[in-house]
Amino acid sequence: MTGFLWRWLFAFGLLAATYNPTEFNYARWVMDHGGANLSIAVLVGLLLSVGYIIYLRATLRSIGPFGMLLVLALVGAILWVLYDLGIVSLANPGFNTWLGLLALSVVLGIGLSWSHVRRYLSGQADMDDVDE
Template sequence: MGFIIRWLCALALLTVSFNPTQYNYVNWVRDYGHMNMSIAVLLGLLLFIGYVIYLRATLRSIGGFGMFLVLAVVGAGLWVLFDYGMLSLENKDFNVWLGLLALSFVLGIGLSWSIVRRAVSGQADMDDVEE
């Protein structure tokens, strides 16, 4: 259950920032940001903080190579679905949603990796602490 909540939060962060609909931060700032500059900056900073939290936790837990591997596995899975005719890539909006799902999956795994590792191996991850 913990992974699903982390993954959904990552998906929310990504989709609030950008998605193929007109309801996202990027489109709002482009269309109305000049009229509400203070709100645009505040919301942009809050989104930036969310990205820093997720990316820092993901890089610390699985690293850049781990992020690449998770994305490669997701991409290979999508390729298999495409090869077996279960997935069509004709719709551009659907492709953007697939990309958002893939990126949110990477961020969700990155934020949950320490919990998974502790459950599988019995070893806890700890930050480097100077004594």
């Protein structure tokens, strides 16, 4: 469980560092100061891209596009229930953005952790395809 938590937190951090409703994110920083700091903007953009490539490739390989949609639908249904029960209000656009980041980070966290979950449940390890 600790491994999943770390993978999910890193996915959330990656998404929030790229964009969030506050002024402290990569997209806003590049719009405001990227021209004056082009080399730093490119470096940070490449580092974020590497993080996305790692997460997206692992997620697509482990649960696939259908699994990603299924996890996102499950998170959406949970949010819908919370809304119907009056626990979550969707009146604040900033809060809605954070909910979207949370939902996407759950998809990426599950995608990166799915091989570990499958191995735990089935006792079988996954192997990467080797072309030889």
